Amino acid sequence: MDKTINVTLKVWRQRGPKAKGAFETYKLNGVSTDSSFLEMMDQLNEQLISERKEPVVFDHDCREGICGMCSLYINGHPHGPDEDITTCQLHMRKFKDGDTITIEPWRSHGFPVIRDLMVDRSAFDKIIQAGGYVSVNTGGAPDANAIPISKEKADLAMDAASCIGCGACVAACKNGSAMLFVSAKVSQLALLPQGKVEAARRAKAMVAKMDELGFGNCTNTGACEAECPKNVSISNIARLNREFLCAKLKD
Amino acid sequence: MSSIGKKTIQSITGGALILFLTFHALMNIFVIISPEAYDAICEFLGANWYALVGTVGLAALVVLHFIFAIVLTVQNYIARGSERYAVSARPKGVEWSSRNMFVLGLVVIGFVVLHLLNFWYKMQLQEILGNELEMSGAEFVQDLFSHPVYCILYMIWLVALWFHLQHGMWSAFHTLGWNNNKWIPRLKCISNIYTGIVCALFFCIPLYYLIINLIA
Amino acid sequence: MSNETIKIDSKIPQGPLAEKWTNYKAHQKLVNPSNKRRLDIIVVGTGLAGASAAASLGEMGFNVLNFCIQDSPRRAHSIAAQGGINAAKNYQNDGDSVYRLYYDTIKGGDYRAREANVYRLAEVSNNIIDQCVAQGVPFAREYGGTLANRSFGGAQVSRTFYAKGQTGQQLLLGAYSALSRQVKAGSVKLYTRREMLDLVIIDGKARGIIVRNLVTGKIERYAAHAVVLGTGGYGNTFFLSTNAMGSNGSAAWQAYKHGAYFANPCYAQIHPTCIPVHGTNQSKLTLMSESLRNDGRIWVPKKLEDAKALQAGKLQGRDIPEEDRDYYLERRYPAFGNLVPRDVASRAAKERCDAGYGVNNTGLAVFLDFSEPIARLGKSVVEARYGNLFQMYEKITDVNPYENPMMIFPAIHYTMGGIWVDYELQTSITGLFCIGEANFSDHGANRLGASALMQGLADGYFVLPYTIQNYLADEIRTPRFSTDRPEFEEAEKKVNARIEKLMSIQGKRSVDSIHKELGLIMWDFVGMGRTAEGLKKGIEEIQRIKKEFWSNVFIPGDGKDMNTELEKALRLADFIEIGDLMARDALHREESCGGHFREEHQTPEGEALRHDDKYMYVGCWKYTGEDSEPELLKEPLNYEFTEVKTRNYK
Structure with a gap:
């Protein structure tokens, strides 16, 4: 029932609105396919914290698709490849073992990056x-x-x-x-x-x-x-x- | 001027150009049906004052459409922000042409210049200048399309034009506010068919001469 | 304990129940327009209560400073409420009235709320619907153009107004639009991504707050003549709850530490229809609207061997024939059936699962089945009513609820307890007001469905804007405060010291890992079924977690910059203490009522057993210091107008 996959994440990291950003690559193993995408991000952050690094900053709140706080441009799609949902409702069963997932912030002049994946x-x-x-x-x-x-x-x-x-x-x-x-x-x-x-x-x-x-x-x-x-x-x-x-x- | 105002100008000028192309296509098709009739039309639309006013108006439409396209495109480029997406995918249901209207427009306008040099320069302009025409309208067409290269160039152009128009037409209605949930698919369908017919009428001409020349 | 030394004054106006609010408004003090401009009010929170209060106060001419932790006021967690909002309009001609809404609410709350407050709530409920329609809230309508209603738990009338499954969103966007209008008008100043970390008290009155700017990490000071908290509940103490990730009890907790009483902390609502837990990485629980119980039927197998097969994944819900299904709510409560109140439905689910009849791999789930309504009404009708909820369920679980029954299980959802307030919504700190879920006032020991939205908006639109004037009328000669005053200086120092202390621990554990541990302790010992023994154990465990947290937490990054882990740590530090107080309150309340179920106190049929002779009071906890036990004060509940009965939904 509880299937897990290993994924490679390319995550945009940027200190502040004026700082230069770049992609960082992380390997994350044992992600449950029942997890939501943001739970996978939590898992990544737990891993970073255990390595005593700063976690990836991203906006999220209600995690049930209604507050509009979560964002993330995942593999070329805002809110990821699934339809009619926000990122918090995207589930890892939409990805395959060994996938590389590229995660970027909203990019638009009207929405400057605050840090990492969080925009204003x-x-x-x-x-x-x-x-x-x-x-x-x-x-x-x-x-x-x-x-x-x-x-x-x-x-x-x-x-x-x-x-x-x-x-x-x-x-x-x-x-x-x-x-x-x-x-x-x-x-x-x-x-x-x-x-x-x-x-x-x-x-x-x-x-x-x-x-x-x-x-x-x-x-x-x-x-x-x-x-x-x-x-x-x-x-x-x-x-x-x-x-x-x-x-x-x-x- | 507001964004919607600029878009409205694009829609109105674009719509007028589609109308122009419609008449242009209806006249042109006579060149293969009846060259005499075509010449008569050329004669009729020679250097009359109303044809001249029409030409100037038409040129103004093209210039406006082009200038606003540049303004809109530059603004849109800036609005996208300084950083581009590393990975982007075309979402389902989004027409390729709709994302490449400016490029398509550039292709179209490039060919318009060629087209003017090929025909207008030799026909209406000479008439305006009071010069004697070298040959009749139909002969000009036959002369140009006797080169298969031109036939093929024109055919490529017309395909690009069709892509530009089929998005442009329903988009113009949308921008002017004449659309709703029911009419979005209908208008898209009508646009495809209508602009398809217009472009097909044009397309027939180089195709006809290409085949004639190949057979000959 | 010196229960008798401090008398709790709830300031309930004299007169018959139905006239109290009218009388109050007729005699209260008001502030004239030119003086309003000179008075500043801080409103913390932009949910239904906070946004509606800030907007209404702004409209009246006060200077409002409005704070929220999200990037926009529109994202407050009120937005997630799905089902609807109650009002006593009686548009359906089914016998509803203000009194009946009052009665259902006070009975639903297991007779642990104040009569006067609840009556006022029912009274203004109709104004809320009028107000929201005027704002352009697109409530569901009938073909004739009038408003539609649906039924909710704990009521026998259809009085719930709704906007698809997104009623909270639409009401919040209505309040947000009114708030935005005031921002444009200049009467409300908005401070987003700011978290309140302390309350500032000058000469015994609440006069300001200290906030942390979540983007820059800077500590900022704000002063005002009055402070209003609309910061929601503390359900996230349990880590897994239906609350948003950012929902927290810290603002209320700072008020408590400055002397505001914390009332009935043990009254936490467990919502019966949530999607079951899937694994250890789970970050939150998703609620499925109570409105589903209008048509859906809840069941488990009758035979234990069927349940075993379901748990092993050998059977699916649809495989079990009708005669082998136990529709236990319909069996136990024929009068209300699947529409019993939330606490009753949750406990019944727990009872079945404890007996081994759970239907998923963990044995902690029951079925919510739509096969009967689909057969009766057709799939399209069911889809029109619940389509978005079904879609949400399928996205999360990968199971199509049209074909296979949904699985649900209770989860922490709402906290009826909160900061104690009097009839004027003023806390025991002068000048500090508390509205919405953050206060304790209207739901007693259990809240009925579709009443949270009603209370939040009632407080914000129609109650606080009146009652706060009764206080501010005496403040018109008070000049504006400078934030350079020593009280602000000291409060900021205290906040900085706390942050530095947290940053300096540099232990081994992440904030979330400790929070998850706290959540499990809370669920096991302070959850749906509580015992004296378990609660004592729980308190010990919470103390252990507190030590662990303050000695072994690790927060990366800089305390003076944006730091999401620090934000979580500051909240968790308070959650641990809130959890402790919840357990203490639950331990002291030797009875079962509403959301508080003590296993020692139940009827032979397993229903909640109240002890009105001993516990007919509001338990108000007073902070006495870091190392001393909190003091319990009691506000007796005098039922003058309503006969107190045992709740019966049979």
Whole structure:
């Protein structure tokens, strides 16, 4: 039941944002195929600590695929070769004995490396702060059932809202574009009557912030959607374009 | 200008160029169906003022499309960050052409220059300058494609053009916001077929002359 | 012990139960808008409670400083809550009401929570749903456009609102968006990747915190007029739990060491439906939403030989015929069936596994089976309801739950215990408030499903923003504090000394290896079934681990730079002490109630046996120093409005 494999890891190590990084190669034996990828990384770190070396730094938290903290560009794919999951849900049974696994941080101008595999994704927070909300204060909200919302729209909004803000879309995009992330939030709120009121303002503000922060331009390659662990659709990007262009035309 | 604004210009200019190519292809195909009809069209689209305005407009579209492509590509290159991935894989479902639009565009524009030298320089430009044409439009075509090298070069070009267009067309709709979950596969299919027909019409011509010349 | 010397004042307002909160709000002190601008509030944590509090306080005009350990407020562990949030809307017309939600919650908590707090919680529950919908939270809806509901454990009405299997995520993103709006407005300042390492007290009032910048390793000081902790629970004491890797009890523990009472630490919730442990390298346990128990049926084989064959891998769940299956929850609790509260379901699973009927190779798992609902409703309906959970299960276990029953086992999930707070959510330290899972207030000895989200948001949106004003109204003349004051100086020195001490040990063991050892001790002796003997043994073992940790831990790297091992070590140092206090509390509470099950105290049928005559109180532990035992204070629970009964789900 408990099968183990031996793997070779090529891990990106970098002291700080300005330091020069390089790959280090580590051999790791006896990895259970039932382990998750991050448990394998824990095992690597335990091995490094036992050799009195500094462990590899990587972001992780909930380990159940929802917090969006884990990242890692594994063998050419953000969140690794398996589909519809984050790195923490990737399991070692997807790898074979003797495999070499290359592990890199998200690489994008918008996400500078902090150390090793950890990157700074605060740009996403800044984009949300620019307008990714409904301007409503606590208290005084009307009854939740006061405005009926069609199930279809609510479901579409939910699909867009399932974005976990991990940044895999930016990491996967050859243009380093954050359009899928931005469009998911704009779509979620534009689809709902509560968010529709300030949809135009929101779309303009969020796109302006996205551009300002140096994310690239979307060229509709669809890599973001293909690598998104939550299957957020690029149709949201079309909706964002629509919202944005209509808002600009009205000006 | 915002990223979406720049992309909108790409979409509109690109869309207009696809329309131009559509008419261009429909006219060209006459060169193998009926050279006389083709010459009549050449005559009709000679150095009239509206043809000239059209030509200038067309040139402006190409220039805009090209300039914005450069701006977008440079920005995208910078956005990717200074360090490149050591290993990268093309995710499932991502078209090869979509990742190489700029390169394809360069190939296309390189050939456009050649094409202008081959035909436009000898035909419309001479007319504008008031010079007498050496031969009729159909004869120019026949003359050029009597060299099999040109036939093959043009055929390669048209394949590159098709790759550029089949992504460009649905992408233009997407950028303009005319897309949704249902229409993404439909638009991709329509783009493939539509641009396929346009390019096939062009493709027929060098292919036709290549075969004729081989048989002769 | 001097139980009678300190009187615990819970500040419960006078009046009938249903009018207490209204009366309180009508008579409390408020702060006028121009004064609000002059008052600073530190909020530690950006989960449902922290983010909603920071956002609401910011909207009101206070100056808020908001801290989190993650890179973004959106990643707080509230995000992982799957199933839903309760509210007494009665949209389903099935007889729900504020009183019924109150009653279910207080009964679910085994009559160990305060009546007034729980009633207030039920009262504001409806406002939460309204608020979230206004923020654009995409709750599930019916075709007619109205909100949909599902059922959860411990209730006979459908009152749980949900957004697919990602309700916590959607609610947190709602609070996060409100918070982001205030960040833009300038009323909230956000400090991410910062971990609170100490509380600063000036003249007896909480006035600031010391944090470690997790990126630079620098120690930073922040001052304010009041400090709010919304730092979650301490479930990770067990190492393996459903909590996030970074979830920790350190902020609460620093408050405890400064004199905030720690209430009911032994009340820890074991969630019945988690994916079983696979091996020693396991880093965390994954929860499968309680909503699965709406349709899924829990069983083990009737025959011991079938169980043996399952354990040996010779049989699979689907091979066992219907008549040989023991649907033990439906058998034991016909009225609630598979929807009994979590503590009951967990203990029943343990009972079966202890009797040898476990169904996986370790013998520590039971089946959660969907073959009957798939046959009844069709695969597509089941997929629409639980598709994402099934996918998650398959990714982790490599078993397709549509074809073979899922295997589940209980795991540590939530801690009902926490920092003691009064009705105003103020701790026993003046100016220090505590909200959400970090406090002890509303769930008694056991929390019902879909109530954690309700409590976090109730505290943050609708309770604290009122009650904190009652305190701040008297602080409007207090000028801002300089962080150069000696109190900050001293606190920072203390933190630095602690870090230096940890870095200087340079022993042989990694932090995780010691934490795993602590986790096993906790699970074995302070877990689902506790005995006096086991708890005493547990306390001894924890002391041994404490010595081992402080003499043999190895932390590589530099203490004054980013250092992930140091972060873990600082947390583990506190977990060890929390574990000790949990065991002490469990040992002193000679009864079984909710999540606390003492094997000596059970009915002949194996149900929890309370001793209301002796233990109808909140056990509040007061720190007395590094080398002395903590002191137990008691806040009696007076049930004036509700008849206290034995819980019965039969």
